[in-house]
Amino acid sequence: MKKTGISKPQEIEQLIKKNRSLVEIGKALSAEKNLDAVLEMVVDKAREFTNADAGSIYILTPDEKTLQFKIIHTDSLNWRMGGTSGNPITLPDIPIIREDGHPNLMNVCSYVAYTGKAVNIPDVYFAENFNFANTKIIDAANNYRSKSMLVLPMRNHENDIIGVLSLINAMEKGKIVPFSKDVEEITEALASQAAIALTNSILIHDLEELLESFIRSIAHGMGIKSPHTGNHIRRVEELTMQIARTINSENSGKFSNTYFNEDEMKELRIAAWMHDIGKITTPEFIFNKATKLQTIFDRIKLLETRFNLIKEIKKNEHSGQKYDLIKRGKKEEVPALEKNFEKQINELEDEINFLNEVNIGKEYLAEEKIDRIKSISRKKYILDGQEFPYLEKNEVENLIINKGTLTQKEKQMMDNHANVSYEMLHELPFPKKMNKIPIYASGHHEKLDGSGYPLGLKAEQLPLQTRILAIADIFDALTAHDRPYKEGKTLSESMSILEKMVLSNFLDKDIFEIFRTNKLYLLFAEKELKKEQIDME
Numbered sequence: 001m002k003k004t005g006i007s008k009p010q011e012i013e014q015l016i017k018k019n020r021s022l023v024e025i026g027k028a029l030s031a032e033k034n035l036d037a038v039l040e041m042v043v044d045k046a047r048e049f050t051n052a053d054a055g056s057i058y059i060l061t062p063d064e065k066t067l068q069f070k071i072i073h074t075d076s077l078n079w080r081m082g083g084t085s086g087n088p089i090t091l092p093d094i095p096i097i098r099e100d101g102h103p104n105l106m107n108v109c110s111y112v113a114y115t116g117k118a119v120n121i122p123d124v125y126f127a128e129n130f131n132f133a134n135t136k137i138i139d140a141a142n143n144y145r146s147k148s149m150l151v152l153p154m155r156n157h158e159n160d161i162i163g164v165l166s167l168i169n170a171m172e173k174g175k176i177v178p179f180s181k182d183v184e185e186i187t188e189a190l191a192s193q194a195a196i197a198l199t200n201s202i203l204i205h206d207l208e209e210l211l212e213s214f215i216r217s218i219a220h221g222m223g224i225k226s227p228h229t230g231n232h233i234r235r236v237e238e239l240t241m242q243i244a245r246t247i248n249s250e251n252s253g254k255f256s257n258t259y260f261n262e263d264e265m266k267e268l269r270i271a272a273w274m275h276d277i278g279k280i281t282t283p284e285f286i287f288n289k290a291t292k293l294q295t296i297f298d299r300i301k302l303l304e305t306r307f308n309l310i311k312e313i314k315k316n317e318h319s320g321q322k323y324d325l326i327k328r329g330k331k332e333e334v335p336a337l338e339k340n341f342e343k344q345i346n347e348l349e350d351e352i353n354f355l356n357e358v359n360i361g362k363e364y365l366a367e368e369k370i371d372r373i374k375s376i377s378r379k380k381y382i383l384d385g386q387e388f389p390y391l392e393k394n395e396v397e398n399l400i401i402n403k404g405t406l407t408q409k410e411k412q413m414m415d416n417h418a419n420v421s422y423e424m425l426h427e428l429p430f431p432k433k434m435n436k437i438p439i440y441a442s443g444h445h446e447k448l449d450g451s452g453y454p455l456g457l458k459a460e461q462l463p464l465q466t467r468i469l470a471i472a473d474i475f476d477a478l479t480a481h482d483r484p485y486k487e488g489k490t491l492s493e494s495m496s497i498l499e500k501m502v503l504s505n506f507l508d509k510d511i512f513e514i515f516r517t518n519k520l521y522l523l524f525a526e527k528e529l530k531k532e533q534i535d536m537e
């Protein structure tokens with residue numbers, strides 16, 4: 001160990017102190033997950049360790065060809081740039097490999113990054129192996145004198161160099177002194193601890209990014225399968241986050257003490273992206289069933305063809321009957337026959353027009369219309385000596401759907417998406433700070449009075465986040481104008497339905513109030529709805 005002029009017991013005491021703080025720094029570093037804050041802490045602590053006036057961190061780009069400036073601190077110039085300071089770094093990145101393909105060994109930082117060797121220079125203005133021309137220019141511009149310099153590689157747990165820590169001007173009693181050898185060793189240990197913390201932080205960050213991107217890509221896949229479902233997911237996410245942000249900004253009232261922090265906002269956002277994940281298993285024809293008779297095509301076309309066939313059969317029958325009357329000399333009966341035939345054809349045309357009308361899913365189908373469909377279905381026609389009904393059993397079943405375009409069975413299959421969402425999400429081992437996603441996402445069809453699905457949860461089992469999602473989901477479902485089976489409702493209709501659902505104790509009244517009084521509906525409408533839907537302010 002190099003003599004520093006300090007007596008031995010003092011020297012040992014100082015080293016023990018430094019070792020202790022190294023352990024403390026290690027703990028602090030591994031607890032910090034914010035990348036910028038980790039880097040900042042490294043520079044602060046390294047400067048504290050070495051009593052250096054200035055310190056910088058450079059991180060290797062993923063292609064390992066460039067060093068990027070991340071943090072610059074210089075006490076005497078009052079400089080804090082990069083990291084969480086909010087002051088951008090304007091200095092250019094340093095190439096490790098020159099344009100001619102050779103390593104950039106004249107720059108001390110790229111030398112350290114390339115060779116992995118620490119460099120300790122007493123006075124950079126007299127250094128022989130490196131080019132400090134730029135340093136001199138920057139010094140001159142800021143009335144500064146860079147003198148002693150310690151540049152260390154930052155190696156992670158796999159011994160890979162991930163960055164470079166540079167310290168300038170070790171201070172002792174107000175004077176610049178060289179960095180001592182013992183300080184060099186211990187600071188190198190600190191730099192490596194930092195590199196490990198940094199690598200962990202990057203890994204966690206990358207995993208979170210991966211998770212979020214993966215979820216977005218599932219939602220994107222859903223959008224390809226069913227564009228209106230993809231759009232619904234996007235809008236529900238936007239609306240959910242808008243409501244959450246508004247709650248965060250409330251200073252009075254019910255939500256004055258409610259604040260979703262960054263992690264909770266992220267958790268809620270992912271829950272919104274995943275809320276209809278179960279629809280991945282819903283058959284496409286149910287998603288996109290635009291009319292009651294639609295399967296892979298709209299079977300109303302089949303009915304039109306059938307009714308045309310019946311018409312032709314009736315025409316043939318009529319011609320035969322007419323010919324028979326004339327042949328039997330009963331010409332006077334022909335006008336009555338013609339009249340009856342005309343009536344039958346009109347009736348047929350009327351019926352197919354009526355079937356076309358009831359094939360469109362509406363809010364409600366009147367009892368007399370259901371009776372008429374059933375009475376048409378009881379009619380028969382004969383083809384090749386065989387009797388057939390005007391309407392098949394399944395066609396009747398679909399045409400008498402009271403609301404929308406889905407049969408009871410199809411509706412159950414559609415509603416089952418909430419069950420599937422629940423099962424799929426509960427299978428996933430979410431990290432601790434995101435482990436509420438399954439509860440938030442799969443509960444958007446639950447109602448406060450316990451009458452919802454899939455689990456029939458009651459108010460006390462439904463967290464605020466689930467309640468926000470439920471309102472966002474229903475509001476979008478009501479106003480959506482891109483669904484093949486229905487028109488988008490107007491803003492006033494949708495708000496009054498939401499209000500009724502609040503009064504029926506289905507939806508949360510306080511969230512609805514936030515939504516109403518802050519006019520979040522209008523903000524949403526101006527972006528997403530058709531002009532003619534916006535009928536209130």
Ligand SMILES: [Fe+2]
Pocket residue numbers: 275276417418444445473
């Ligand atoms: Fe849903």
Ligand SMILES: [Fe+2]
Pocket residue numbers: 232236275276473
């Ligand atoms: Fe939904």
